[in-house]
Amino acid sequence: MDAVDAAFEAVVLGFAADDIALARGVRARIGPDRYALEWNLPWWIGRALGVDASTCERLSLGNVIGLVALRLSDDLEDGDVAAEDVASARRLSDGLLAAALATYRSLFPPSSPLWPRLDAWLAEWHEATRIGASSHRATQLTARAAPVKASAYGACLIHGRGELFVTLESALDNALQAMVLFDHLVDWQHDIQAGRWNAFAAHALGKPRGGGDAAVRTTGVYRALLTGNALEAYINEIDSNMRRAIEVVGDLGLTSLEEHLSQLDERMKEHSQALRTHYRDLAERATVLLVRTP
């Protein structure tokens, strides 16, 4: 990680030394604790296939630089960049995206099948970012994480196992889908307040397209949480996606990735159970309150 961090700093200093503080700020938000896939995927896949450490490190660097570029772009799109920083952020984002592609260019020839796929994933990300808040399908939201798949495909290609990626990609899609759905379960209140589409709120309210008064929607989601009906089906969807991902990754012998997804699955299950218990307890206490007033 330190080597990737040092290389990231060198890349930024090479073309945008004046913007190093801005770059460091975004980098601090995308640490390996929160973005484990972006930092580790090339290692987990590459080392399992026998790809050398130096190549894995370059693939990881490409991911991290690319992630900072895309996060900056997201921030610009969401209006989260201070007015005086907008020009710098745009310049930095464009430069970092070019640097990420240059990292891959040093590993893959122009004829590599990686390039059309990478173009397609970037186009998916761009489209998903453009429709942003109005998106009404979780599958579209997973497209915002699509570029992370480039390093996985790259690791397969470098080892001459490009065919492996067809199966691996379906597992990554399942894992990303589960993670996005879970994020929406955690963030539904913020999303409703911000007027953003939220997968869990849409599910709980039975309104796939969302919309409507924020207070009414919030009350509706609480009602669904308290009765438990919406929560179970939604958690099952997360769970089934994650189980499919873990099973496929295990079958492919990608042990470290399997361990990571299993740990994630465990933490999501604990969180889901805490939610179930919290709202069930509240519903039961409220009922008792009406039945037995002291």
Add this chain to the structure above:
Amino acid sequence: MDRDSEFLEEGSMGGGSQDNGGYGTTGARGALMRLAVEALADADFYERLKEDPQRAAESIGIQLSDPDAAYLGSEVHWSVVDAHIAEMRDALHLGVMRAGPLW
């Protein structure tokens, strides 16, 4: 006071019948739980329930029996319920934060 009505005749809280994976939302017990959940989730509904239980219940598709309507209308100590339900309503948003960030 203990409510002496069909609400309490269907077993302990959370037990009994299940509906689409919920916590027991059918029958008389389920009806009361629906009223309680609605009162907890929707402060306006709670105020309507205090004023006119039968009418409030009907607004969410529940027909109260006469004894149950009488119980809610005259026996429940709403001043006691007020304090508790406000505290519980404050706790509604805590479930999301309980387990902390995952990544």
